[in-house]
Amino acid sequence: MRVPVPDEILPADRLGAVHFVGIGGAGLSAIARIMLARGIRVSGSDGAASSTLDALAAAGATTYVGHAAAQVGDADTLVVSTAVREDNPEVVEAYARGLRVLPRSAGLAAVMADRDVVAVAGTHGKTTTTSLLTTALVAAGADPSYAVGGELAQTGTNAHDGAGALFVAEADESDGAFLVYRPRVAVVTNVEADHLDVWGTEEAYRGAFEEFLGRIEPGGLLVACVDDPGAADLVATARARGIRALGVGESDEADWRVVDVSFAGTTSTFSLASTGGVEVGPVRLQIPGRHYVLDAAAALVAGIELGLDAEALSAGLASFAGTRRRMESKGEVAGVRVYDSYAHHPQEILGDLQAARSVAGDGRLVVAFQPHLVSRTRIFGEAMGRALGGADEVVVADVYLAREAADPDVTGALVAGAVPLAEEHVAFVPELADVAAELVRRARPGDLVLTLGAGSITDVGPAVLALLEGGRAG
Template sequence: MTPAVPATLERPHFIGIGGAGMSGIAKILTLRGARVAGSDARESETTAALRALGATVRVGHDAAHLDERASCVVVSSAIRDGNPELVAARGRGIPVLHRSEALAALMADRRAIAVAGTHGKTTTTSMLAVALRTLGLRPSYAIGGDLDTPASNAEHGEGELFVAEADESDRSFHRYAPEVAIVLNVELDHHATYASMDELHASFETFAERIQPGGTLVVNADQEGARKLTARLLGREDLRLVTYGEADDADVRVLAVTPTGTGLSSEVTVELDGRRLTVPVSVPGRHYAHNAVAALAAGVAAGVDATELARALASYTGVRRRLQPKGEAGGVRVIDTYAHHPTEMAADLAALRAAASDGGRILVVFQPHLFSRTRELGAEMGRALTAADASVILDVYPAREDPIPGVTSRIVADAVQGPGTGAHTGLDRDAAVRLVAGMARPGDLVLTMGAGDVTDLGPEILAHLAAPSSPPAQGG
């Protein structure tokens, strides 16, 4: 396919261009020949990678950064109304697009596969994109996390398929009109957007209604929220429903998940259209095995051969921040995960427990993400951390939110009832690093967990493990 850029996107300016979702769209537009510019609060590997592709990227937010010739300004929901570049764009009459509108425009001339759900979107989108690429189908894709190197979260491909992560957090996934969609699970989150499960189900139902007539929705048969969504959609004559999971009534049924190697990978056996297939999965845990099955079902719905796709899924080797190994020092392995919702946290901890060496402990450095989420789910986060042998809990990462009086990481810590040394709070980042490195012993796993900048601590922990220089810090 010939690269195509809508006129509005010929000279886009991205506010927050280094963000996970924004950078991918900026990359695709750059590769399609658009004159991409943007700004971000700080320099990063991602902004450097975008510059190397030809984008103009400036650090800091200033009205002077906005070129008079910009055809539009692209923003995410994280950009506040008072941002000087956004204020300047509105003052000059430059069109302002939400990032989902830009992504929808890029998908319009492709056969789109959209991956939605409260958890697992990035992994599942990555699995399918990598497998399709391995099969030589040259897909385009936009993912909410890097596969390996910076700016590897998106690609412009010459093929007809476009795989995209569909975000429910701000209802922006209502803008997509895919041929095939996946709903991995439906759980209440994003409390600033949704006040109830009924609101959330209505939002996912709207997403499903946007699937093209005659298209397919692949939906989890095991998760309660997803099953309720399926029930709401039954009887739709223009929508094909394909369920997957371990449930007896699943259309694509998971028969077995078998750990392989050191336990950090597995093989999942499925039954699809009366045939048994084995799907290799490079990451541990039943939840990731189920993600691979969802990717398989969606690819098959788009016309890809099931046997070839099952084999190609073996080429997926993980994505940054999804149980990503960061290194080993002193016999201690350090792993990083984006998990920040209680369900994700519990699933990743269960997967690591199964993969841990005999006698090895799991030590977690956790950073709650968003004050609203901590207020509503903090106690559940703490209960999830009970599965760890010890937890160091950092202050809440605010992201786009202002503080809420009385909402602190203490809500999480007070709900932890784990064995060993329990939960520690009241530490700054340096003290947290020293504490967890001082506690760790050969055979242990250290897990940095959360959607904020806790990911930066992995290398620091490894450095302390390799050359301990101070006694462990004390926390409350």
């Protein structure tokens, strides 16, 4: 549901006791962790039990599986996930009692009050770039607070209440949340049409990023990857409005050029050279892929512009061990390596397949993809299929429905039919439970199996490993 943002967003310490509806999600759980760290009384409910609920309970939250009006208790404020329906009994109870009801964006803005905000936005790469920047800032001694859409491998958590002045936040455009924040520094990875079920048109989507520029504090900074045309246009717009903007990328137009890029297995290396003659690097990353190099470069430039030591920042980037569900290794059995990634847009698929090729070496690339959302599949399904043509074997599951109803005319078959490989190398497997066996049937020793998608496809990798462990490979 869409909860309106109040005209005035109170700081977190003025919200009283806070109840989260959908507390197990990446966005709300991050806010809850920070509030708990600040001594705020937190409760929350979610539709299913999870390790996230267990961790929040261990940190002091009162958690519930399922939704009931009584669970609101004596809360003063509700923070509600966009995935929650309007008839949710806790939401209905809160409105009936006249409680303060906030969307996720306002909840995050409340915990960011009085901090110097660094907001990371973009169609792709937000979670990775936010995580890279956070890790770099920690290595440089900044001790930032952070809220990320995925768990950092180093910390095992998606949020932290730091002692420093900086707050690094993943700024989500999917529901307009990024238009609520007031960043000192805004980092934009790219601007490419997505979430058209919310924005309606590509023009409206791009217009939201232009509106985001207006949220940057006076005297603030935009850092954007100008290899992407949408982000390059945003830099030009920012400068026309008198906003300081720096372009990063391999493009000749970049203020900080990414140079000397190389890939070897699961690692990437690059250096930076500014138009002012400053050189930084080489920086060696533990993650593969050109898109991750660009993410890291943007994070490094943001850290430098915040006044932190480039060498310390680079060391932090070199130590970055990844984020859950972003080219995450799940294991290896019978010579078959299994990775999982969150890619659900054609451009993200292309980037992750490129990275996976580097890791696969002489092995083949066997990919399982689960389209995410009927609306996205309707618009981008054929482009998704074309992007999957970079694999050797492709298995497509049916659409993960999330917040939308099924459409018999929009299924995974739309994607599978657009994959430019011979018929015997592509399969549409409607039941997710059957995908693991199909992958194992196709995989051979030396191959890399990659599961892609923003939904439940993440459960397939462990199932593949279990089948391989049972001796049912190839």
